[in-house]
Amino acid sequence: MARPSHNAALSGIEEYRRQVLSHPLARGMSPLEALDHFKSVPAERFPCVAYAQRQGVPCTQPRGGFPLFEAQRRLTQQLSDAGADFIPLTVDSYTRHNQYETATQLLKRSEEEGQNYLNGYPLVSHGHELTRELYRGLRKPVSLRHGTPDARLLAEVALASGIAEIEGGGICYTLPYSEGFPLDRCLLYWQYVDRICALTSTKDLPIHRESFGPLTATLVPPAIAIAIEIIEALLAAEQGVTSFAVSFGQTGSMVQDLATAKVLRSLTRRYLVECGFDSVETYLVYHQWMGQFPPQREKAAALIAGASVIASMISADKVVVKTVDEALGVPRAEINAEAVDTVRYVLRICGCLETVTSPLVEREAALIESEVCSILDAVFELPGQAFWQSVFRAFQLGYIDVPFSPHADNANRLISMRDANGSIRIVEPGAVPVSDDDAREERALLETRKDRAEKTYLQLLSDINMMV
Amino acid sequence: MSKARVVIGVIGDDIHVVGNRIMQLALEESGFQVYNLRTRNRPEHFCEAALETNAHAVFVSSLNGEGEYWCSDFRRRFDEAGLTGILLYVGGNVVVGNRPAAEVESLFKQFGFNRVYHHKPDISVAIGDLHEDLRNGATQP
Numbered sequence: 001m002a003r004p005s006h007n008a009a010l011s012g013i014e015e016y017r018r019q020v021l022s023h024p025l026a027r028g029m030s031p032l033e034a035l036d037h038f039k040s041v042p043a044e045r046f047p048c049v050a051y052a053q054r055q056g057v058p059c060t061q062p063r064g065g066f067p068l069f070e071a072q073r074r075l076t077q078q079l080s081d082a083g084a085d086f087i088p089l090t091v092d093s094y095t096r097h098n099q100y101e102t103a104t105q106l107l108k109r110s111e112e113e114g115q116n117y118l119n120g121y122p123l124v125s126h127g128h129e130l131t132r133e134l135y136r137g138l139r140k141p142v143s144l145r146h147g148t149p150d151a152r153l154l155a156e157v158a159l160a161s162g163i164a165e166i167e168g169g170g171i172c173y174t175l176p177y178s179e180g181f182p183l184d185r186c187l188l189y190w191q192y193v194d195r196i197c198a199l200t201s202t203k204d205l206p207i208h209r210e211s212f213g214p215l216t217a218t219l220v221p222p223a224i225a226i227a228i229e230i231i232e233a234l235l236a237a238e239q240g241v242t243s244f245a246v247s248f249g250q251t252g253s254m255v256q257d258l259a260t261a262k263v264l265r266s267l268t269r270r271y272l273v274e275c276g277f278d279s280v281e282t283y284l285v286y287h288q289w290m291g292q293f294p295p296q297r298e299k300a301a302a303l304i305a306g307a308s309v310i311a312s313m314i315s316a317d318k319v320v321v322k323t324v325d326e327a328l329g330v331p332r333a334e335i336n337a338e339a340v341d342t343v344r345y346v347l348r349i350c351g352c353l354e355t356v357t358s359p360l361v362e363r364e365a366a367l368i369e370s371e372v373c374s375i376l377d378a379v380f381e382l383p384g385q386a387f388w389q390s391v392f393r394a395f396q397l398g399y400i401d402v403p404f405s406p407h408a409d410n411a412n413r414l415i416s417m418r419d420a421n422g423s424i425r426i427v428e429p430g431a432v433p434v435s436d437d438d439a440r441e442e443r444a445l446l447e448t449r450k451d452r453a454e455k456t457y458l459q460l461l462s463d464i465n466m467m468v
Numbered sequence: 469m470s471k472a473r474v475v476i477g478v479i480g481d482d483i484h485v486v487g488n489r490i491m492q493l494a495l496e497e498s499g500f501q502v503y504n505l506r507t508r509n510r511p512e513h514f515c516e517a518a519l520e521t522n523a524h525a526v527f528v529s530s531l532n533g534e535g536e537y538w539c540s541d542f543r544r545r546f547d548e549a550g551l552t553g554i555l556l557y558v559g560g561n562v563v564v565g566n567r568p569a570a571e572v573e574s575l576f577k578q579f580g581f582n583r584v585y586h587h588k589p590d591i592s593v594a595i596g597d598l599h600e601d602l603r604n605g606a607t608q609p
Contacts (some may be wrong), residue, residue: 179507218486279538335605341601406507415493448490456492 001398002384004083005018005276008238010195018195020152025124030418032161034159034200035142037132043137046164047208048243050085051283051317057347058311062336063145065090065120067110067300072121073134075333077314080140082337084465085342086318088137091146091154092120096177100124119290119330120146124153128160137348141165143210149174149181151467159200166197172212172393175405183395183409187388191239198240209236210285211262214249215391218404218464219416221426222251222260223371223434228399229264230271230376238387245317247285250307252466253422258356259364260285261314265382274435282361286316288343292468293326295320300324303467304339307435319343364423367441371426371434378433398431420448470501472602475517476527477505480534487529487560488591495527500598512539515545518554525555525598528581535562539609543580555601555606557594559585 010016017031043049052058062079065088066072076087078408103122108116123131123144135142140305143165155166167173170190172182174183197207205208211232213225219233220430246268248260265284288307294300301324311319323331323339328436331339378399384390394400398411405412413430426432426447453459474495478540483509492504505513514526516556526546528539535558546554551562555564558581569586576584 059594179485216486404486404489406483406508412489455494455497455592457490457497460490460493 002387002390004234004238004277005389006276007384008388009198009240010191013192013195014201016154016192019157019361020192023153023352024151025127026156027127027129029128029156031457033158034196037160037162038164038200038202038370041162041164042139043205045135045141045162046205047086047141047143047245047283048206048253048281050141054085054317056314056351056353060087060340060347061086061318061320062323062340063088063090064098064333064336065145066110067092067094067107067120067122069126069134071108071333075336076134076138078143078333078337079340080138082340084340086165087135087140087142088145088361089123089134089142089158091144091148092118092122093147094118095120095122095124095154096146096148098148098153100242103442104126117319123161125155126159130156131161135162136167141208143167144322147173147177149178149186150189150403152189152192159196159207162351164205165210166193167210167212168193169211170235170388171214171228171232175402175410176212176216180404180408182184183407184392186387187235187392190235191388192408194236194239197236198242201240201242204243208243208245211247211404213247213285214287214290215402216404217249218462219286219418219424220249220403221371221414221416221424222248222256222368223375224400224414225249225401225428226260226264226267226368226372227375227379228402230268230372231379233268233272233280234275234277235388235391237272237275237280241464242279243281245283245285247320248387249287249290250310251422251424252291252418253424254310255358255360255364255421256423257286257310258314258358259368262355262357262361262365263372264367271376283317284314285318285320286311286314287320288322289462289467292465293322295327297324300326301342304342305346312347312350312352312401315352315355319347320394320415325400354392367438373436374435374438375435399433401430401432417446417452417459418449418466419445420450422466429433442463471499472524472598473501473503473521474525474527474598475503475514475521475523476529477509477514477517477541478507478531479509479514479538480509480528480530480532481577482507482530482532482534484506484529484531487531491527491529491591495603498595498599511542511545512542515549518546518551519549525557527594528556528558529562530558530562532576533561533564535560536564537579539576539579540579541579554556555583555598556581557583557585559588559594562586582592
C-alpha cells in the first residue's frame with residue numbers, strides 16, 4: 001500500500017527538463033526561463049492574489065481561444081474589460097494531442113487565409129516570447145485550459161509565457177478526453193507538470209494548479225468526482241504544489257450541488273492535512289452546466305443565471321461561465337464578454353454571505369462523504385510503491401469508474417440516474433467500493449422518483465439531456 | 469434460444485461515446501448480445517469483430533460526420549470476408565454539413581447499408597427494425 005508522501009517528488013528533474021526542452025518549439029528555453037520571467041510579472045497575475053482580493057463574490061472566468069495572435073489579444077482585452085477576474089487561454093485540440101506540426105501548419109494557413117482552422121490557441125506553435133506579448137499590461141491571472149494527457153512541453157511554454165494557472169491532471173485530463181492514452185503514463189507526465197509548477201513557485205507567489213472536476217459531465221456521481229479531485233490534489237501536493245483548486249460541474253440538482261461543495265471543500269482539506277500537506281492552500285471552483293445546453297438563447301441565459309445563483313450559494317472561489325451560444329459552437333468574443341457581464345450581475349444581486357445548507361443538503365452530504373471515504377480508503381490500501389501506482393490500480397480494478405468515459409482503462413460498469421430532485425444516484429456501483437448501507441440509500445433515494453421510464457436507456461437519455 | 473449478436477462502435481477519429489454507451493445498454497435491455505468496439509474504429513475493426521463473434525448485425529455510428537469518408541466500401545469488405553448476409557446499420561450525424569435526409573439515406577444504401585438513421589436519435593426505431601429484419605431472415609445466424 002502506498003499513501004501520498006513528500007518523498008514522491010520527482011528526482012533528477014533537471015536532466016528530464018533538458019530532454020523536454022530540447023524540442024525545437026521550446027526555442028532554446030532554459031529551465032530557469034519561467035522563474036526569471038515571473039520576477040517581472042505583476043503579483044496580480046497570480047491566482048492566490050486574485051483569490052485573496054475577492055470580496056464575498058466568486059471570481060469569474062470565461063473560456064476562449066482563437067488561433068491567431070491578434071484575435072486572442074482582442075479577446076483577452078474584451079474579456080478583461082467585461083470584468084472577468086481570470087483570463088482563459090484555451091488551447092486547440094491538435095496541440096492537446098501533441099500534434100505540434102499539424103497545429104503549426106494550420107496556424108500558418110489560418111494566418112494566410114484569415115480563417116480559423118484551429119479550435120483554440122496553438123500555444124506551443126506560437127511560443128513563449130510572442131505569448132508574453134498577449135499579456136503585456138494585464139493585471140489578472142491567466143488560466144491555461146486544455147485537456148492534454150501529456151502536457152509537459154505545453155506547461156513549460158505556458159509558464160515561460162507568464163501563465164500562473166495550469167488546469168488539468170493525469171486523471172481529469174485523460175479519462176474524459178482520450179480513448180487510449182495510457183493512464184499510467186499520464187499520471188507520470190502530470191507529475192512532471194506539477195513538479196515544474198512547484199519549482200517555478202516562490203513562497204508568496206506560487207504557481208496555481210486546478211483540477212477539472214466535471215470529467216465527462218454526464219451523470220458523474222459526486223462521490224466519484226470528489227474522490228478524483230482529492231487524489232489529484234494529493235498527487236500535486238506530493239510534487240510540492242502549494243496552491244490548488246478542486247472543482248466540480250453543476251450536477252443538475254441544487255441540493256446535490258450544495259452537498260457536493262460542502263464535502264469537496266472539507267474532505268480535500270482533511271486528506272491534505274492527514275497526509276502532511278497542511279501548507280497547501282485550496283480553493284473551490286464551480287463549473288456552470290457542462291452538459292448539453294438548450295439551443296434557445298433565452299433558456300441558455302436562464303440556465304446560466306441559475307448556475308450563478310448556485311455558485312453564490314456555495315461560496316465558490318471561482319465560477320467558470322458558459323455563454324448563450326453554448327449549444328451552437330465556439331462563441332464570438334462579444335457573446336463571451338456579455339456572458340461574463342451577465343454572470344457578474346447575478347452574483348452581485350444574489351450575494352450570499354455564508355454557505356447555504358438545509359437538512360436535505362446535510363443528508364446528501366453525509367451520504368457523499370461516506371462514499372468518498374470508502375473509495376479513498378480502498379485506494380490507499382491498494383498495493384504499489386508510490387501513491388500514483390495505487391491510483392492506477394484503482395482504475396484497473398474499477399474502484400473508480402467514470403460514467404461515459406471513452407477511455408480504455410475505465411471500467412464502465414457503474415450506472416447512475418437521477419432521483420426526484422434531479423440528484424445523480426448510483427444505481428449499479430459496479431466495482432466501486434461503496435458500503436452496502438450507502439448503496440441501499442442510493443437506491444432508496446432513486447425510488448423517490450415516480451415518473452421513471454420503463455427502459456434504462458430512455459431514462460438515461462432524459463437524465464443526460466435534462467437541461468435541453 | 470441464444471441471443472442475436474450485434475457489433476457496435478463509432479467510426480473514424482470520433483470519440484463521441486455517450487450515444488455509444490446508451491446504445492449498448494438499449495440493445496442489451498432489448499435482449500441482444502452486444503460487442504462494443506467503443507470509439508475510434510476503422511471499417512476493418514467492424515469486419516474483424518463480426519467475423520470473430522459470428523454477428524447477425526453491425527451498428528456503425530458517426531457523430532462528427534466522418535461516416536461518409538469511411539463507409540464507402542463497407543458492404544464489399546464484409547462480402548469479401550464471406551459475411552454476405554450480415555445486417556449493416558448506420559446512424560448518427562453521418563455526413564458533414566447540412567444535406568437532405570433522402571440524399572444521405574440513398575448514399576449509404578449505395579454503400580450497402582440496410583438501414584440508415586441520419587439525425588434520427590430515437591434508438592428504439594432501429595431496435596424495432598432489427599427485430600423485424602431478423603424475423604424476416606435477412607441474415608443467416
